[in-house]
Amino acid sequence: xxxxxxxxxxxxxxxxxxxxxxxxxxxxxxxxxxxxxxxxxxxxxxxxxxxxxxxxxxxxxxxxxxxxxxxxxxxxxxxxxxxxxxxxxxxxxxxxxxxxxxxxxxxxxxxxxxxxxxxxxxxxxxxxxxxxxxxxxx
Amino acid sequence: xxxxxxxxxxxxxxxxxxxxxxxxxxxxxxxxxxxxxxxxxxxxxxxxxxxxxxxxxxxxxxxxxxxxxxxxxxxxxxxxxxxxxxxxxxxxxxxxxxxxxxxxxxxxxxxxxxxxxxxxxxxxxxxxxxxxxxxxxxxxxxxxxxxxxxxxxxxxxxxxxxxxxxxxxxxxxxxxxxxxxxxxxxxxxxxxxxxxxxxxxxxxxxxxxxxxxxxxxxxxxxxxxxxxxxxxxxxxxxxxxxxxxxxxxxxxxxxxxxxxxxxxxxxxxxxxxxxxxxxxxxxxxxxxxxxxxxxxxxxxxxxxxxxxxxxxxxxxxxxxxxxxxxxxxxxxxxxxxxxxxxxxxxxxxxxxxxxxxxxxxxxxxxxxxxxxxxxxxxxxxxxxxxxxxxxxxxxxxxxxxxxxxxxxxxxxxxxxxxxxxxxxxxxxxxxxxxxxxxxxxxxxxxxxxxxxxxxxxxxxxxxxxxxxxxxxxxxxxxxxxxxxxxxxxxxxxxxxxxxxxxxxxxxxxxxxxxxxxxxxxxxxxxxxxxxxxxxxxxxxxxxxxxxxxxxxxxxxxxxxxxxxxxxxxxxxxxxxxxxxxxxxxxxxxxxxxxxxxxxxxxxxxxxxxxxxxxxxxxxxxxxxx
Numbered sequence: 001x002x003x004x005x006x007x008x009x010x011x012x013x014x015x016x017x018x019x020x021x022x023x024x025x026x027x028x029x030x031x032x033x034x035x036x037x038x039x040x041x042x043x044x045x046x047x048x049x050x051x052x053x054x055x056x057x058x059x060x061x062x063x064x065x066x067x068x069x070x071x072x073x074x075x076x077x078x079x080x081x082x083x084x085x086x087x088x089x090x091x092x093x094x095x096x097x098x099x100x101x102x103x104x105x106x107x108x109x110x111x112x113x114x115x116x117x118x119x120x121x122x123x124x125x126x127x128x129x130x131x132x133x134x135x136x137x138x
Numbered sequence: 139x140x141x142x143x144x145x146x147x148x149x150x151x152x153x154x155x156x157x158x159x160x161x162x163x164x165x166x167x168x169x170x171x172x173x174x175x176x177x178x179x180x181x182x183x184x185x186x187x188x189x190x191x192x193x194x195x196x197x198x199x200x201x202x203x204x205x206x207x208x209x210x211x212x213x214x215x216x217x218x219x220x221x222x223x224x225x226x227x228x229x230x231x232x233x234x235x236x237x238x239x240x241x242x243x244x245x246x247x248x249x250x251x252x253x254x255x256x257x258x259x260x261x262x263x264x265x266x267x268x269x270x271x272x273x274x275x276x277x278x279x280x281x282x283x284x285x286x287x288x289x290x291x292x293x294x295x296x297x298x299x300x301x302x303x304x305x306x307x308x309x310x311x312x313x314x315x316x317x318x319x320x321x322x323x324x325x326x327x328x329x330x331x332x333x334x335x336x337x338x339x340x341x342x343x344x345x346x347x348x349x350x351x352x353x354x355x356x357x358x359x360x361x362x363x364x365x366x367x368x369x370x371x372x373x374x375x376x377x378x379x380x381x382x383x384x385x386x387x388x389x390x391x392x393x394x395x396x397x398x399x400x401x402x403x404x405x406x407x408x409x410x411x412x413x414x415x416x417x418x419x420x421x422x423x424x425x426x427x428x429x430x431x432x433x434x435x436x437x438x439x440x441x442x443x444x445x446x447x448x449x450x451x452x453x454x455x456x457x458x459x460x461x462x463x464x465x466x467x468x469x470x471x472x473x474x475x476x477x478x479x480x481x482x483x484x485x486x487x488x489x490x491x492x493x494x495x496x497x498x499x500x501x502x503x504x505x506x507x508x509x510x511x512x513x514x515x516x517x518x519x520x521x522x523x524x525x526x527x528x529x530x531x532x533x534x535x536x537x538x539x540x541x542x543x544x545x546x547x548x549x550x551x552x553x554x555x556x557x558x559x560x561x562x563x564x565x566x567x568x569x570x571x572x573x574x575x576x577x578x579x580x581x582x583x584x585x586x587x588x589x590x591x592x593x594x595x596x597x598x599x600x601x602x603x604x605x606x607x608x609x610x611x612x613x614x615x616x617x618x619x620x621x622x623x624x625x626x627x628x629x630x631x632x633x634x635x636x637x638x639x640x641x642x643x644x645x646x647x648x649x650x651x652x653x654x655x656x657x658x659x660x661x662x663x664x665x666x667x668x669x670x671x672x673x674x675x676x677x678x679x680x681x682x683x684x685x686x687x688x689x690x691x692x693x694x695x696x697x698x699x700x701x702x703x704x705x706x707x708x709x710x711x712x713x714x715x716x717x718x719x720x721x722x723x724x725x726x727x728x729x730x731x732x733x734x735x736x737x738x739x740x741x742x743x744x745x746x747x748x749x750x751x752x753x754x755x756x757x758x759x760x761x762x763x
Contacts, residue, residue, distance in 0.1 A: 022168045107299040109762040112168045
């Protein structure tokens with residue numbers, strides 16, 4: 001009983017204080033909803049790692065092959081194994097860089113924007129929740 | 139029992155995650171709460187006030203004067219030439235506010251003859267600006283090559299947030315118009331931001347005193363993350379307002395100013411470097427039937443070269459910052475003809491300022507920081523006996539708890555003569571108020587203040603109590619427009635108290651109130667000068683419309699009049715890219731005004747009151763693509 005209550009409060013604490021970083025909150029909302037699990041292994045470049053490693057539900061890894069997805073903030077020459085993974089970019093100019101870019105978060109025209117791309121979502125067999133449909137790039 | 143607890147866990151966990159599924163809310167939070175001002179604000183830079191991107195947009199502040207007019211401690215004012223001059227004293231001097239300095243990013247905008255760049259950009263359009271920070275009471279020496287009592291930092295937009303293009307057009311009720319275009323892009327290694335604007339201002343003119351102007355402005359930056367390049371050019375063709383006139387019969391009163399700023403700064407590891415160049419060409423013409431002078435025709439060219447190097451070093455609980463700065467100001471009065479007589483040049487052609495500073499922030503405990511700073515400047519003028527050594531210091535203690543911040547700051551600022559005051563023109567009469575080259579004392583300003591802030595997240599209460607002592611104050615030696623600036627024999631003391639209250643009702647509704655009282659003792663011809671200021675500003679949103687209201691009140695015991703400036707505006711977002719805005723400024727035409735004497739006939743005079751903030755209504759469109 002005590003163990004369960006402790007576990008409950010641990011979960012509650014994690015939920016409440018998962019992130020004070022708003023960008024990280026965004027990722028913790030999007031990725032579990034699309035991949036239908038919360039403990040994701042994420043490979044990222046230096047720019048993304050600084051944000052993602054603060055997460056209590058994601059694990060940042062150094063080897064692409066084991067990753068569930070890739071978060072890319074700067075243009076680097078991704079290995080082939082990384083290019084096969086679902087890719088989420090955080091710069092507008094990276095959207096067309098790889099075929100597997102399924103989503104993007106970036107600043108443009110003075111405001112933050114989110115977009116998802118149907119073609120990549122379909123080829124990766126990823127399903128977008130209903131309330132994310134308005135961000136599909138048409 | 140086990141399944142009940144498990145169910146509760148799922149319900150609570152879902153409730154927590156459900157909150158996060160609203161992407162619109164998250165994007166809104168990112169927009170509001172990751173403001174770049176959080177990254178740039180000088181921690182322990184003295185008393186500061188920040189206008190965030192959101193503040194500037196909601197206030198529809200399009201020109202720097204829209205911000206300055208309600209900013210502690212000095213507000214905004216213009217002099218007899220229609221030029222920005224917050225410390226204007228009613229004389230014919232072209233500029234007296236050189237201790238109020240302005241930076242764009244890490245580069246100072248400055249002028250050779252007059253010191254501060256406020257004379258050029260005090261009323262410039264600021265649609266290229268992301269956020270603005272104002273520091274007062276002798277802020278950090280990190281950003282002051284020359285003596286600075288108020289530091290205004292404009293941070294330009296960049297491709298970080300503003301990739302893409304934006305165009306804005308507007309028209310005013312006074313037949314003026316304003317257009318601007320901006321574009322930002324990130325390339326492989328570099329990113330850039332460019333901005334162009336054109337403005338035609340038709341001002342109120344009373345009795346032929348006009349401030350009409352045309353301004354073309356170009357601003358551009360490029361950066362690779364380490365090196366930052368900046369270019370700014372401003373061309374102004376202005377009517378020069380009252381100028382040297384004593385009545386309204388000007389045949390001609392014009393002032394053309396061309397200004398260019400070029401700069402590079404770089405930060406690597408512990409070092410930062412800065413090299414800038416500022417150029418100004420002014421061409422003024424004045425012809426009148428009754429003036430201080432009947433005709434004045436002048437052409438001046440000036441340049442400023444600045445180089446700085448700073449080094450930061452952390453050791454145990456200390457954060458040391460030290461630096462060397464050198465500034466070379468060159469000027470040439472190419473032409474000066476007064477009443478058809480050419481005035482012989484004085485021989486004064488340049489001034490140099492060499493400064494060194496050392497600052498330390500010592501963490502006494504996690505919540506307490508002791509700041510000490512020292513700056514020494516050597517001022518040299520060729521062909522002049524004016525050569526000064528200036529010593530500035532500041533000592534500050536900041537203590538913070540979860541809700542409270544206590545700041546105590548003691549400081550000294552010393553100032554020398556700006557180049558245009560250093561020498562006079564060799565003429566048999568001296569009606570223009572310039573100081574004859576003489577041994578003027580260094581002006582010494584000592585300040586002590588206490589700042590207390592209480593912040594509980596949604597509400598912030600702030601109080602500033604201050605005392606400012608000025609020795610050898612450079613003041614007009616009489617009350618006529620032809621007064622000469624001279625060292626005042628008495629020490630002048632100003633005591634001030636300022637209360638600020640900020641309430642954020644939610645993400646979009648905010649109220650700001652500021653009440654300010656100051657009392658100056660032993661000012662010339664005035665036993666006590668008392669000033670009262672009130673600012674009330676609210677910004678709100680309803681569906682796709684942003685509103686703002688602003689009320690400014692001013693009174694002093696000399697004119698004993700109530701001045702109030704009421705402005706309001708609304709911006710309607712038709713979609714994410716297109717918006718329509720309307721704004722009214724000084725709607726009741728009762729804003730704080732300066733008094734000008736107008737002589738007509740042989741013996742008659744009348745007083746004319748004209749405000750630097752004219753009554754105006756604006757309508758415009760903005761489109762992002």
